[in-house]
Amino acid sequence: MLMDSVDRTIVNRLQGGFPVCERPYAEAAAELGLSEDELIRRVEALLAAGTLTRFGPMYHAERLGGALTLAAMKIPPQDFERVTAIVNGFPEVAHNYARQHAFNMWFVLATEVPERIEQVIAEIEKASGYRVYDMPKLEEFYVGLRFTV
Amino acid sequence: MNAHAAKVLGHAGFEAAAVPDPVDRRIVLATQAGLPRVSRPYHAIAEQLGISADEVMARLRRMLETGVIRRIGAVPNHYALGYRANGMSVWDVPEDRIRELGRRIGELDFVSHCYHRPRHLPEWPYNLFAMVHGRDRAEVEAKVAQIAVLLGEADRGHTVLYSTRILKKTGLRLGS
Numbered sequence: 001m002l003m004d005s006v007d008r009t010i011v012n013r014l015q016g017g018f019p020v021c022e023r024p025y026a027e028a029a030a031e032l033g034l035s036e037d038e039l040i041r042r043v044e045a046l047l048a049a050g051t052l053t054r055f056g057p058m059y060h061a062e063r064l065g066g067a068l069t070l071a072a073m074k075i076p077p078q079d080f081e082r083v084t085a086i087v088n089g090f091p092e093v094a095h096n097y098a099r100q101h102a103f104n105m106w107f108v109l110a111t112e113v114p115e116r117i118e119q120v121i122a123e124i125e126k127a128s129g130y131r132v133y134d135m136p137k138l139e140e141f142y143v144g145l146r147f148t149v
Numbered sequence: 150m151n152a153h154a155a156k157v158l159g160h161a162g163f164e165a166a167a168v169p170d171p172v173d174r175r176i177v178l179a180t181q182a183g184l185p186r187v188s189r190p191y192h193a194i195a196e197q198l199g200i201s202a203d204e205v206m207a208r209l210r211r212m213l214e215t216g217v218i219r220r221i222g223a224v225p226n227h228y229a230l231g232y233r234a235n236g237m238s239v240w241d242v243p244e245d246r247i248r249e250l251g252r253r254i255g256e257l258d259f260v261s262h263c264y265h266r267p268r269h270l271p272e273w274p275y276n277l278f279a280m281v282h283g284r285d286r287a288e289v290e291a292k293v294a295q296i297a298v299l300l301g302e303a304d305r306g307h308t309v310l311y312s313t314r315i316l317k318k319t320g321l322r323l324g325s
Contacts, residue, residue, distance in 0.1 A: 010223065011223060011225055011230070014222045014223045015220070015222050015223050015224075015225065016220035016221065016222045017220065017221070017222060018184075018220075018221040018222040018223075020191065020206050020209050020210050020213070020221070021191075021206070022189055022191070022192070022202070023188055023189060024190065024191070025186075025188060025190070026188070036188060040186045040187070040188070043186055043223070044186050046223070047183075047186075049229075050226055050229050051225065051226060051229045051230065052223050052224060052225055052226065053224050053225070053226045054182065054183045054223075054224040055183050055184060055186070055222070055223050055224065056180050056181075056182070056183040056184035056221060056222075056224075057180050057181070057184070057209065057212075057218045057220075057221045058218065058219045058220050058221070058222075058224060059177060059181060059217060059218055059219070060216055060217055060218070060219050063215070063216060063217045064169055064174075064177060064217065065169055070266065072273075074272075084316050087316075087317075088316060088317045093317055094317075094318075095315070095317055095318045096315075096316035096317040096318075097312045097314070097315055097316060098312065098313045098314040098315075098316055099237065099310040099311060099312050099313060100310060100311050100313055101308070101310045102272075103272075103273065103310070105316070106237075106310075107316075107317070133269045133272075133273060134267075135266040135267060135269075135273075135278075136266065136267070137264040137265065137266055138264075138265040138266060138267060139247075139248065139251065139264065139265040140262075140263070140264055140265075141248075141251035141252050141254065141255030141263040141264065141265070
């Protein structure tokens, strides 16, 4: 999608701080020098084009009461597809990425209760025959990326 | 510990929180895919949930204050914006300096996430993870080099893991 300068302003300046008030689009639009209608139309178009994946609150997953961890595995190439199917079969696996490294499979486990993390890890190890390296975050140094265009 | 610091409970490193109350939970479910693009979006949510708009807005403000909501706004698709390369840079840094160093790296504008995670010696010596985004690998490499300069002698070894394939991506969602 071709973005004009108004789209770029919206993407760059509305990645946070959207107001919580009766007419938030009107308030945000005024700051950007737009009308409420135009901002709503533009946001809708940016979503439809896939430039934005979402417009709304970004929740902090762990603070919603669940538990989260990052886990890695070292899978020989010839066994990679089989293990992928096993890992992806768990609904607790939220994302799973193949990466170029001896540790070639990296997935995020998200569970409603903390105890379930260890159970899922044990179940994946049993079903796959490979060790799961659990790498939960010990501390987050988060500022938040602002992609600019 | 700052507000984002993990509370280590049971399974090491979990940041556990009170389960949201049922009304908050319904608000999360109604908004996690996005806000309605209508003039009064919070009123629309309130109507859908059968509660007042004032209550919806008060609860959202409270969740912003407590950090349950990181922010409200546009979530860009970084691929669509031209940030096609992402590298997970991982660093072996001294444990006693990790907070100071992690904060400095987390402040860099090209780092989206920066975490302290456990080592698994001897195979995995890295304890600091920083996700670096760029338009291509060369840009990611240049940014990783900037981190190495910033860390100086504290960088006892690092590597960058590029993703080659998304095997699954369902996102983190509360189930209904």
